[in-house]
Amino acid sequence: xxxAPRVAVFDYESGNxxxxxxxxxxxxADAVLTRDKKLALEADGLVVxxxxxxxxxxxxxxxxxxxxxxxxxxxxxxxxxxxxxxxQVLFAHGVERGHDTEGLGExxxxxxxxxxPVLPHMGWNTVEPGADSVLFRGIEEERFYFVHSYAAQxxxxxxxxPFPQPVLTWTTYGDPFLAAVENGPLSATQFHPEKSGDAGIxxxxxxxxxx
Numbered sequence: 001x002x003x004a005p006r007v008a009v010f011d012y013e014s015g016n017x018x019x020x021x022x023x024x025x026x027x028x029a030d031a032v033l034t035r036d037k038k039l040a041l042e043a044d045g046l047v048v049x050x051x052x053x054x055x056x057x058x059x060x061x062x063x064x065x066x067x068x069x070x071x072x073x074x075x076x077x078x079x080x081x082x083x084x085x086x087x088q089v090l091f092a093h094g095v096e097r098g099h100d101t102e103g104l105g106e107x108x109x110x111x112x113x114x115x116x117p118v119l120p121h122m123g124w125n126t127v128e129p130g131a132d133s134v135l136f137r138g139i140e141e142e143r144f145y146f147v148h149s150y151a152a153q154x155x156x157x158x159x160x161x162p163f164p165q166p167v168l169t170w171t172t173y174g175d176p177f178l179a180a181v182e183n184g185p186l187s188a189t190q191f192h193p194e195k196s197g198d199a200g201i202x203x204x205x206x207x208x209x210x211x
Contacts, residue, residue: 004030005211008043011035012064014057017049020083023194027204040069044211046078050085054094054111054150055101057085067104074106079185079211084148087181087188091152106186109156113149116174120149125191127179130167134210135182135189135203142199144179144191151177151190 007029009021017033024031024047031047032039040046048066050057061067070090073080082090093110094101103111114121124143129136153175159165164184171179171190180189187207193200 004028005044005208007031007045007047007208007211008036008040009033009047009049010040010064010066010069012060012066014050014052014060014085020047020049020194023201023204024208026201027208029204029208035064037065037069041072041078044079045208046070046073046080048080048082048086050083050087050089052085054085054088054096054103055099058089058094058101058103061089061104070104070106074185077185079187079207081207082186082188083194084190084192087190088150088152090186090188094150096150107152107157107181107183109152109154111150111152114151114153114174114177120147121151121173122147124196125171125173125179127169127171127191129169129180130182133167133169133180133182135167135180135187135206136169137206139199139202139206142202143196144189144193144199144203145195145197146171146173146179146191148190153177155181157183 088111090106166183169180
């Protein structure tokens with residue numbers, strides 16, 4: 001019997017992340033909440049959650065060496081999954097209330113305020129998965145739980161063959177924005193799979209199954 005994939009949920013003091021650990025366990029992972037750098041580097045998968053403001057999450061990640069851990073994992077082709085602001089900080093910039101903060105720069109582009117009459121975008125919404133999505137396999141028509149006022153509203157990474165094109169999943173609230181990205185070992189969701197019921201567990205199961 002093969003053992004469950006080991007997934008480290010990186011604990012850098014960004015909100016309540018215990019629900020993410022419980023959801024990953026329900027999805028079949030051997031999940032642990034940790035700030036141990038060795039474990040975060042060596043686990044089969046790393047989850048980077050994020051709740052709050054872009055700059056606060058970015059600063060907390062830096063303070064705990066998260067930027068280096070993510071860089072080293074991706075350099076070795078080791079999977080990383082960002083969630084909510086843990087997705088946003090992967091981009092080059094975040095603009096909140098007119099303040100431009102440098103992100104981790106794994107992807108180019110900026111995270112900006114949604115153009116919608118009511119903010120935050122809070123509640124359930126459908127998504128439009130890209131072709132050949134692994135994350136959304138079997139749950140293409142499901143709804144997922146969002147709570148945010150900012151998002152990446154364009155995709156600027158130009159991938160040249162033979163490298164595979166990223167799989168982009170979009171959602172519309174006011175204007176379209178990126179709900180998820182699958183780019184080699186680096187994946188991310190703007191919504192909270194751990195708060196998205198059975199569909200969220202299945203998405204995590206799909207990711208865990210790819211490790």
